[in-house]
Amino acid sequence: MNLKIYNTLSKEKELFIPLDKNLIKMYVCGPTVYNYAHIGNARPAIVFDVFFRLLKSIYPKVLYVRNITDVDDKINNAAKELNEPISSITNKYTDIYHQDMDSLFVLRPDIEPKVTENIEHIILMIQKILDNGYAYENEKHVLFDVTSFNDYGKLSKRNKEEMLSGARVEVASYKKYPGDFVLWKPSENDDPGWDSPWGYGRPGWHIECSAMVDKFLGQEIDIHGGGQDLIFPHHENEIAQSCCANKNTKYAKYWIHNAYLKMEGEKMSKSLGNIISIKELLDNYDGEVIRLALMSTHYRKPINFGESLLEQSKNILNKLYKNLEYDSNDDTISKDVLSPLLDDLNTPLAISNLQKIKCSKTLLNSANILGLLNRSKDEWFSLNENLSISEEDIKSLIKERDEARKSSDFKRADEIREKLDKNNVVLEDVKGKTTWRAKK
């Protein structure tokens, strides 16, 4: 059973060879909790959830860490705007993020560290980088000295000159070199802050992930994931920090990045007003439908998100649930689902093959590795908040219709069918027996 994954580092599909096959270590960059998570945020969560499930099915133990960023200037700004304490913002949106992820059937990572709870290790890490001569202190800031690290740019495939030629932002006075980035910065007034060897302040953006990986997973890990936009500068800087703190040339063995999503062909942006939160979407679509929609395109390709994709996903799920006859403890997984997943997580092909499975047991097990078919058939088809009629009324109407049909009063029978249809109830006459289900 060979797993192949595309590694951003080599720009090639590689055979996955774990550092230790008894313990797989995976880290994914998590959310900054200052607002509702939008649909774009759901993509990496779902992609790496499938990876997590797949790895767990192959290896005895997988340790999955995903951080929560609760120190960030965006959070500070949100707190000021709403005139609320920072902790109430971060707590609120952390809870909402968890709810959203649960609704999408995204498994919780094994460890979900917060920046605020790990400042000590961040300070320790920065100190090591300073001690090793890869950083400097200036105007109350600690900065990473990019020119001191030869491998800088190896992930994003950029050289230092290229990066500078395109720089659009004025260089801060405390930087020796325009490409240098902040490890620690001073805090003033209401800013959250902690005492450190360099004064009262807070960590820069990139150091938290290096510190979390170091603390919870160690110096070297198997997989590091995130959105494509994080390749530069975030992940490039993480490599620099971790390698220089630990005097190690290695950090993450496989770098995996998911592509973006577009809204109905357009990019998602505030000015277009087409940013949609997971929460809003969940009002209209089941979490599994959204999940399937986000898996219907390969993770390294842009996905065109929209109503038609959601409708299509809903139809597929209805069909899959229809084929689900009973639950079971059997653990057979279809080879036609597993092997596409083993080939760089080809979810579209796996989903396509899923629809061809005839055996209900195998269907369920195979779907579960994708995080699908989480409910029973009955549960799925009666799940409908729009059902404006009680089960009792439905049953008595069915009975009335049966009698009408027996006496060939088809006009009345059709009236009842129509009435139920308006209440989102679909009737099916199978083998002389009438069953009902909610219209999805």
Added chain:
RNA sequence: GGCUGUGUGGCAGAGUGGUUAUGCUGCGGUCUGCAAAACCGUUUACGCCGGUUCGAUUCCGACCACAGCCUCCA
């Protein structure tokens, strides 16, 4: 401007140097009192232009279009 990536039938989306996945939708049919479900059938696609080849959607080159990144955005 630099770097990276994408371009397949109404839609979604695999894949491949030559035997034209698959799903959804639509349409037609079987079935049904009517429906639903199920099953059957169905419009032969790979951005544009060259090159390599007996043959390219698949390899190579140019072009076009679109997207992302270029210091804190998944």
